[in-house]
Amino acid sequence: MTKYLARRASIFCLTAPFLIGCFSKKNDESMIGIKDETITEKVDSLLSKMSLEEKVGQMNQYSDFWDVTGPPPKEGVAKDKLEDLKEGLVGSILNINSTEEARKLQKIAVEDTRLGIPLIMGYDVIHGHKTLAPIPLAEAASWDLEAIEKSARIAAIEASASGINWTFAPMVDISRDPRWGRVMEGAGEDPFLGSKIAKARIKGFQGDDLSKNNTIAACAKHFAAYGFSEAGRDYNPVDIGNSTLHNLVLPPFKAAVDSGVKTLMNSFNELNGIPATGSKYLQRDILKGKWGFDGFVVSDWASISEMVDWGHAEDNRDAARIAAIAGSDMDMEGYAYVNELAKLVKDGVIKEEIIDDAVRRILTVKFELGLFDDPYRYCDPVNEKENIGKKEHHDAVLDVAKKSIVLLKNENNLLPLKKQGQKIALIGPLANDKNSSLGSWRLGSDDNTAVSVLEGLQNYKGNEILFEEGIDLFIGETDFRKEIVVNTTDNSKIKNAIATAKKADVVIMVLGEHGFQSGEGRSRTELDLPGLQQELLEEVYKVNKNIVLVLNNGRPLTIEWADKNIPCIVEAWQLGSQSGNAIANVLYGDYNPSGKLPMTFPRNVGQIPIYYNYKNTGRPVENVPVFWSHYIDSENTPLYPFGHGLSYTTFEYKNLKVNSDKPTVNDSVKVTVDVQNTGDFDGKEVVQLYIRDLVGSITRPVKELKGFELISLKKGESKTVEFVLTKNELGFFDNNGDFIVEPGKFKVFVGGSSITKLEENFEIIE
Numbered sequence: 001m002t003k004y005l006a007r008r009a010s011i012f013c014l015t016a017p018f019l020i021g022c023f024s025k026k027n028d029e030s031m032i033g034i035k036d037e038t039i040t041e042k043v044d045s046l047l048s049k050m051s052l053e054e055k056v057g058q059m060n061q062y063s064d065f066w067d068v069t070g071p072p073p074k075e076g077v078a079k080d081k082l083e084d085l086k087e088g089l090v091g092s093i094l095n096i097n098s099t100e101e102a103r104k105l106q107k108i109a110v111e112d113t114r115l116g117i118p119l120i121m122g123y124d125v126i127h128g129h130k131t132l133a134p135i136p137l138a139e140a141a142s143w144d145l146e147a148i149e150k151s152a153r154i155a156a157i158e159a160s161a162s163g164i165n166w167t168f169a170p171m172v173d174i175s176r177d178p179r180w181g182r183v184m185e186g187a188g189e190d191p192f193l194g195s196k197i198a199k200a201r202i203k204g205f206q207g208d209d210l211s212k213n214n215t216i217a218a219c220a221k222h223f224a225a226y227g228f229s230e231a232g233r234d235y236n237p238v239d240i241g242n243s244t245l246h247n248l249v250l251p252p253f254k255a256a257v258d259s260g261v262k263t264l265m266n267s268f269n270e271l272n273g274i275p276a277t278g279s280k281y282l283q284r285d286i287l288k289g290k291w292g293f294d295g296f297v298v299s300d301w302a303s304i305s306e307m308v309d310w311g312h313a314e315d316n317r318d319a320a321r322i323a324a325i326a327g328s329d330m331d332m333e334g335y336a337y338v339n340e341l342a343k344l345v346k347d348g349v350i351k352e353e354i355i356d357d358a359v360r361r362i363l364t365v366k367f368e369l370g371l372f373d374d375p376y377r378y379c380d381p382v383n384e385k386e387n388i389g390k391k392e393h394h395d396a397v398l399d400v401a402k403k404s405i406v407l408l409k410n411e412n413n414l415l416p417l418k419k420q421g422q423k424i425a426l427i428g429p430l431a432n433d434k435n436s437s438l439g440s441w442r443l444g445s446d447d448n449t450a451v452s453v454l455e456g457l458q459n460y461k462g463n464e465i466l467f468e469e470g471i472d473l474f475i476g477e478t479d480f481r482k483e484i485v486v487n488t489t490d491n492s493k494i495k496n497a498i499a500t501a502k503k504a505d506v507v508i509m510v511l512g513e514h515g516f517q518s519g520e521g522r523s524r525t526e527l528d529l530p531g532l533q534q535e536l537l538e539e540v541y542k543v544n545k546n547i548v549l550v551l552n553n554g555r556p557l558t559i560e561w562a563d564k565n566i567p568c569i570v571e572a573w574q575l576g577s578q579s580g581n582a583i584a585n586v587l588y589g590d591y592n593p594s595g596k597l598p599m600t601f602p603r604n605v606g607q608i609p610i611y612y613n614y615k616n617t618g619r620p621v622e623n624v625p626v627f628w629s630h631y632i633d634s635e636n637t638p639l640y641p642f643g644h645g646l647s648y649t650t651f652e653y654k655n656l657k658v659n660s661d662k663p664t665v666n667d668s669v670k671v672t673v674d675v676q677n678t679g680d681f682d683g684k685e686v687v688q689l690y691i692r693d694l695v696g697s698i699t700r701p702v703k704e705l706k707g708f709e710l711i712s713l714k715k716g717e718s719k720t721v722e723f724v725l726t727k728n729e730l731g732f733f734d735n736n737g738d739f740i741v742e743p744g745k746f747k748v749f750v751g752g753s754s755i756t757k758l759e760e761n762f763e764i765i766e
């Protein structure tokens with residue numbers, strides 16, 4: 001093996017002058033002979049050769065000039081900073097998306113700098129790269145961890161073939177506020193489901209071996225509590241208590257760390273008065289201290305320098321000082337570290353060990369990615385050509401897209417559609433749209449490449465499709481970097497839709513939000529159907545009540561009128577490249593829907609935040625006048641609860657059993673339930689288990705998800721599903737962040753949604 005490595009090294013030295021010990025023209029500090037050392041030894045050896053400025057350079061990340069995913073910095077664009085790159089003052093670049101560009105910049109880093117340290121190239125590969133999968137919230141609705149992992153794997157294969165070796169995903173922020181546009185990027189409101197999905201995504205991105213050229217480093221973001229921004233307004237402060245922090249916000253990050261995630265990104269928000277980027281408590285005490293995280297933390301876009309705007313730092317120098325001491329290892333486009341850190345060390349304000357620790361972490365990930373073995377391993381144009389947009393990638397995203405669809409309501413047997421002899425009116429501004437369903441994170445993909453619903457339905461030949469747009473949703477163009485202008489005045493096309501609907505047996509209406517109406521910087525105060533869509537829906541309903549409403553959206557919407565009046569409602573989110581095919585497969589019953597909501601749908605905006613794992617309050621009682629916890633103008637209950645989702649078949653749950661009614665704190669509790677497919681179709685069901693800890697030193701929610709299993713059942717078939725509850729599921733975090741299990745009475749509930757009533761009891765004894 002050693003012989004082989006030596007031979008390989010000498011061959012590479014002849015052919016590729018960039019390798020360790022021979023890769024830099026200026027690489028006078030030779031690293032020959034460190035090939036057989038451990039990564040730690042290699043990192044230490046390299047670190048000992050670095051000047052302070054070169055170390056700080058590793059902590060500096062610029063955006064490539066051709067694209068930006070945040071406000072342009074006043075320092076100018078990265079292309080004007082090539083000198084910095086040559087001086088070894090840049091450790092990472094984001095927003096490069098081609099092997100050609102990646103190779104060009106990597107070449108400067110490895111050939112023109114003194115030590116030839118390769119760049120790590122980051123990118124927002126959020127739900128696919130060229131081939132797009134459903135937005136993450138949609139994928140979460142599949143509750144299918146295997147499909148989710150596969151989707152991330154494909155994203156990694158395509159991204160790594162485009163010069164990228166680090167994704168800023170998964171976003172593991174729990175959120176209870178659909179006004180916040182970024183709920184589309186996460187896994188919803190629940191920490192248990194969120195933790196499982198975080199693990200699956202990280203596994204998909206990083207694979208089993210990070211040094212392979214088709215795996216990439218993942219980044220769990222945004223640390224921490226970004227999903228709790230006040231009033232759902234992006235970048236707003238977060239003010240939450242310890243119990244929420246430890247029981248809801250942190251668990252998915254901990255799960256990410258436990259599954260070996262290589263990096264974390266901190267967040268734009270302040271948490272209880274301290275910007276997360278400058279929070280020593282979060283980054284040093286919890287993440288790197290208590291959890292032992294040994295990867296590195298990147299800031300969010302300029303979040304270090306934004307501490308000045310927050311009023312937490314006096315100027316960039318002060319911001320750099322606070323962030324470095326707090327444990328932020330890399331500065332994304334903030335220009336605080338590159339301009340200030342070395343001076344801060346020289347002035348004795350920051351100890352060099354802090355810099356060394358950050359650089360050690362960053363170099364370690366670069367070594368683990370194999371960048372020192374071959375800095376161009378992600379820059380192969382042949383690989384790029386062969387591995388992007390392959391048929392098998394489209395098959396996989398179609399598979400997860402079908403699984404992500406949630407059937408919210410299905411009356412009058414309108415669905416599945418009959419395959420022959422029907423006149424179908426297809427109406428709505430999103431029905432023939434090839435762009436919106438690509439979502440708002442599609443930097444590596446091409447606009448207008450999704451399969452539209454019209455195209456998906458046209459693959460089925462037996463029915464006649466009559467298409468009408470009904471209204472224009474927008475005025476002008478829709479763009480990732482621009483504010484969207486919604487049409488609220490021109491309803492002149494509605495009459496065409498009415499005329500078409502009159503002729504049809506069934507009307508399919510595709511309404512919702514454009515992909516660029518959710519995502520970063522896209523908070524909303526109303527969650528209705530934007531623009532004139534509600535008017536369109538009601539006008540069509542007046543002439544034809546056989547409506548299937550297909551929703552395309554990036555967040556829960558308030559569709560109370562539709563729920564009361566429209567017989568069938570299908571939640572189809574933004575499903576990526578294969579959207580229209582997935583929707584058509586489900587509408588025609590070629591895939592029996594199995595998705596379940598990962599986030600509660602409110603009746604109205606006033607109910608927000610609304611979530612399934614609420615506290616009972618001291619006045620939960622209905623049927624007493626006035627003085628109980630309720631609204632005078634709305635029900636407390638959601639429109640659709642967490643975990644809800646129908647199938648074309650029906651499932652019956654019975655024989656819920658707990659193996660012991662008095663387990664001790666150290667015992668595990670076995671719970672079994674029989675599930676039978678009692679309807680007319682084969683189908684899949686997400687069997688969900690919730691607990692309630694009846695009395696707690698810190699009050700416990702009325703229900704908490706603690707297990708789920710996705711099962712397939714043929715028509716008439718039954719299965720016994722077994723769950724095992726251990727300490728991990730039965731305990732919770734106290735206000736110091738310590739995990740405790742308290743003896744006492746518990747309820748356990750099993751069913752097909754969070755409002756299941758099937759329950760059993762047990763009591764944990766000392």
Ligand code: NOJ
Pocket residue numbers: 069070094124168221300301520
């Ligand atoms: C800002 C976003 O908050 C973050 O999630 C993203 O990764 C960076 N911009 C880089 O584009």
